[in-house]
Amino acid sequence: MKKLINSPDSVIADALRGMAAAHPSLAVDLENRVVSRAGGVMAGKVGLVSGGGSGHEPLHGGYVGYGMLDAAAPGEVYTSPVPDQILAATKAADHGSGVLHIVKNYTGDVLNFRMAAELAEDEDIRVVSVVTNDDAAVEDSTYTAGRRGVGGTVFVEKLAGAAAEEGADLDTVAALATRVNEATRSFAIALHAGTVPAAGKPGFDLAENEVELGVGIHGEPGRERGTMQPVHDLVGYALDVIHADRPIAGDQLVMLNGQGGTPLIELYGAFAEAVAWIEGHGGTVARSLVGNYITSLDQQGFSITVMSLDDELLRLWDAPVSTPALRWGR
Amino acid sequence: MKKLINSPDSVIADALRGMAAAHPSLAVDLENRVVSRAGGVMAGKVGLVSGGGSGHEPLHGGYVGYGMLDAAAPGEVYTSPVPDQILAATKAADHGSGVLHIVKNYTGDVLNFRMAAELAEDEDIRVVSVVTNDDAAVEDSTYTAGRRGVGGTVFVEKLAGAAAEEGADLDTVAALATRVNEATRSFAIALHAGTVPAAGKPGFDLAENEVELGVGIHGEPGRERGTMQPVHDLVGYALDVIHADRPIAGDQLVMLNGQGGTPLIELYGAFAEAVAWIEGHGGTVARSLVGNYITSLDQQGFSITVMSLDDELLRLWDAPVSTPALRWGR
C-alpha cells in the first residue's frame, strides 16, 4: 500500500507541522508533541486533555478549541502517547482549576495517562480521569480489559468541553463525562482494513464477500467475520447489537462515522438507513454527525455511535464549539 | 471492491435521504434531486446554483447554505445532472435577481447546464453561467475541450457566495466568479483509483511503485504515469506544474484536498510540504483548507489548489459561511 508520506518515522512530525500551519487557532508544540489552543482561555476554566495513538484524525487534535479540548497528546500511529508528553499537555491545559483526562479504554492509554496523572499531581495539578468504553462489540467483564473507548469519546469531549466552558468545576465536568460515556454505545463494521505506514500492508485481509463485524479503531480484527450485505442490513446489524446492549429509545444523538476510506456519499446512505431503523424502533434522531470523526487511517467501513439525549445533554451539544473539526454557534 | 450501498442504482437516492436527515438547514427535493437552503434567504439576493456528477462529496450539496450556494443539482455518479433537474435547482435558487450557474468545464456539464439555462430563460429567470477550468494538468487550447474545472470550484462557490450574500448583482457576482477562476490553479496526483459503484472495480490499476500524475476528479487516468515518491516530491511536482502555468507569488489561499480515501494525517503531512514549497518560493500561505472538499469517491491521493489573494478576495473568503461542509463566522 502506497502512503502519502516521507517515511513511516516522520508521519506524526510532518502531520503536526501541517496542523500548525493549517490552524492558527492551535498552538502546536512540535518538540513535546502537544496540540493546544493558541488563544487565551477564561482563567479558572477546567482544562480538558485527551490523547491516544495517531491515525484517528481528526480525533484528538482536531477537537482542540473553544467548547472542546484544551490540549491533545498524539502518540505514534495506533500507540498511546507517553507520560511526559501527556504531562506537557496537562500543563498546557491547566488554567488553575484542575484538568480532566479523557482516556479511551486501552491498556496502553490507561497506563500512560495514569503515570502522567501521577507526574501532574507531583506538580500540584489536580487531575481526574474519565475512561471511555462505549464499544458494544466487546463483552464487558471485570476479568478482562473491558470495552474499548471509540466514537463515544467524541461526544464526551464535546459535552464535557461545553460544561467546562460554562464554568463547571472539575468534579462536575468529570461526572458529566462519565454520564455521557454511560449513555453512549458504538458498533463498527469494516469492509477493508487500513494500512499502518510502518506495516505497509492492511491490518487484515478480507475477501470480496466478507466484512469484519465489531472492529475497533486500530485496524484490529473484529469479534467475528461476516458476509457482505447491503448497507441496510449492515446498519441494522450494528444497531441491533447496540439496542440489545442498551435500548435505543427517545431522542438520540447519532454519529454515522467513516473509518477514513469510505466515501461521504456512502456514509450518507448508511445514515439514511440508521435513521429509518431508529424511527422504526420508536426513537428519534434529534441531532447527528455524518462524516469522518474518528478514523482508522484509510480503513473502509463505518461506525455508529448512539447516545440518549436529555435536556441538559442537548443543550450542551448545541452549545458553541470552534475547533478544526467541529464548529458551530460561533 | 465492496461498497457500503444497497445497490448501484440507489446510491444517489439513499445519500439524498441521508443528507436530508442529517442537515435540517437543507431542503432536499428527493423527486427532482435538488438540494437547497431550508431557511429563508434575503429577497433580491442573486441565486447561486452548482451541480455535476455525484461522487465528489461534500461538493456540491455540502456547500449549500448561507454564504455559498442556494441550490445544487447532483447527477448520477460522475455524470452531469439533466436539464430539468438543473432547472428545478435554478427555480429554487431564484430570489428575483437572477441566478449564477457555476459549471465545471466538462462537455456534459456545460451542455446540460446550457439547456437548463435556456429552459430557465423561458420562465423569465435570468441566468449567467461561469465555467470553472482551473486544472493545470490539462493543456488549454481552443481546439480541445479545454481544462477541467476541479478544486477551484470550491473557491468560486465560496467567494461568489459571499459577494451574493453582500448584495452584489448578478453581473458583479459573475465577474467575481470569473476572476476567482482565473486566479486559481489546481493539480492532482492519485495513488489508487476510486471505485464507481456501478463499475465495481477501480477506474485504473496502479502498481505499488506507480502514481497517476495530473488526474481529474472522475477516476480517469492522468496525463502521465509516474513513479511513487515521498510526499515532499509529489507535492513539489504538483506545485512546479502550477507555478509554471501561473506563478505563485504573494499571499495565497491553498487547499490541500484529499480525494476521499487518503487519511487526514497524510493530508496534513502533504500540506506541511506545500507550505514549505510556497514559502521557499517567496509566497505566503495566508489562508488554507486541509481535508476532503472535492473527492473522487474512495480514490487515494491529493490535489492542491492555489489562488492568489488580494484584499477583496481575502475579505470574501473570511466572510461568514454556514454550510454542512464549510462553516465559520456564524
Add this chain to the structure above:
Amino acid sequence: MAFDVQTATAWITASEAVVKANEARLTGLDAAIGDGDHGANMARGLAAALANIAEKEPATPGDVLVAAGRGIVAKTGGASGPLYGTAFRRAGKALGDATEATAEQVGDALEAALTAIKELGGAAEGDKTMVDGLAPAVAAFRQAVADGGDLASASVAAADAAEAGLAATVPLQARKGRASYLGARSVGHEDPGAASLALILRALAEVTA
C-alpha cells in the same frame, strides 16, 4: 419497407436492447479514456426514450424520434445525454409529419442529427468522438440512396460506415470530451460514443432489413 411509426419504435427498442447487452463493453471503453459511465448512461437514456415513446404514443415516425430524444435529454446526463438527445429530437423534427418517411427523408434526418451534434459539441471529424462514426455513416447512407438503394441497403451502408469510423478512432488523439484530458494517452482506444453510435446504426439496419 418504409420508415413508419412501427419501424421507428422498433429501432429505438432494438437500440435499447443492443446497448443494454453491450453496457459493460461501452463502460469499459469509457473507463479506459473517460470516466467509465458511458454504458450506464446510454442504457439509462435509451430506457427513458422507450418509456417516453410508450407514454406519448406518437403518431408519426418523426414524433417517435422526438419523444426518444426528449426522454434521453431528460434522463441521461453526461455528454451523451444532450448530444444523443438533441440528435434524435432534430432528426425527428426533420421528418416533419410524414407517416411513412422515404429513404431520402431518413437521410435528411440523419444529416440533421449530425449537424445538431456538431453544433452542440463543437467537434469536427477526427476529434475522436461519435462524430467520427456518424459523419461517414450519413455520407454512406446518402450515397447508397443516390445509387438507388432502398432504406434497408442504405441503413446497412450506414452501419458499415459507422463501424469503420469507430475502428478509425483508435489511432486518433481525442480533442473533445473527457478523453481529451488524457492527451496522447487517448491514442490506441476506441471512442465509446462512436461505439454506441455504431450499435445504434446497426440496430437501424436490422429493423429495416
Add this chain to the structure above:
Amino acid sequence: MAFDVQTATAWITASEAVVKANEARLTGLDAAIGDGDHGANMARGLAAALANIAEKEPATPGDVLVAAGRGIVAKTGGASGPLYGTAFRRAGKALGDATEATAEQVGDALEAALTAIKELGGAAEGDKTMVDGLAPAVAAFRQAVADGGDLASASVAAADAAEAGLAATVPLQARKGRASYLGARSVGHEDPGAASLALILRALAEVTA
C-alpha cells in the same frame, strides 16, 4: 560471573539487538491479535533504554536497569511502555546499590519486575500476556538458584521457561490487552508481549553465559 554494570548494560544492548532483529515477527504477532505495533514499540523503547543508559552513565547494575526502564517509559507508549518500563525500573530498584548483584539478587529483581507488571496491568497467569512468560521464568530462575545454580544456569532456566510460557499462550483466550477484544478469535496465536519477553530473557542467558 556476577551481574555488574557491564553485564546489565550488555543485557539491554543484546535485548535491543534481538528485538530489532525480530521486529517484523513481533509486529506480525501483534497484527494477528492486536494492532500491529509491538515490534516498533519494543524497538523504539529499547533504543531509548540504551540512549538513556549512555546518557546517565549509571554506576551500578541497579541504576542501569532503572535508566533502561525510564528510557522505555519515556519513549515507548502503548501497553508495553509502562509495563516493561516499570518492570525494569522496579527490578533496578530491587538491586539496591550493589555493584555486583548475586544470582539470588537477580532473582529478587525479576520477581519485582513480575510484581510490577501484575500490579500495573492487573493480569494474572493465563490471561495471555507477557505475565505468562515472566511468571514461569521467575519461578524457574529461583528454582535453579535454590538448586545451587549460578547466574548463567539460572538465566538459561528462565529463558527456557519463558519460551515454554510463550508456547503455552497459543491455546489461551486473551483476557487483557487488545487481544481480549477478539474474544475466542485470540485463540491459536502466540502473545506478542510474551514473545518479546522470551527474547529478552534469552538475551540475559546469552550475556551471562
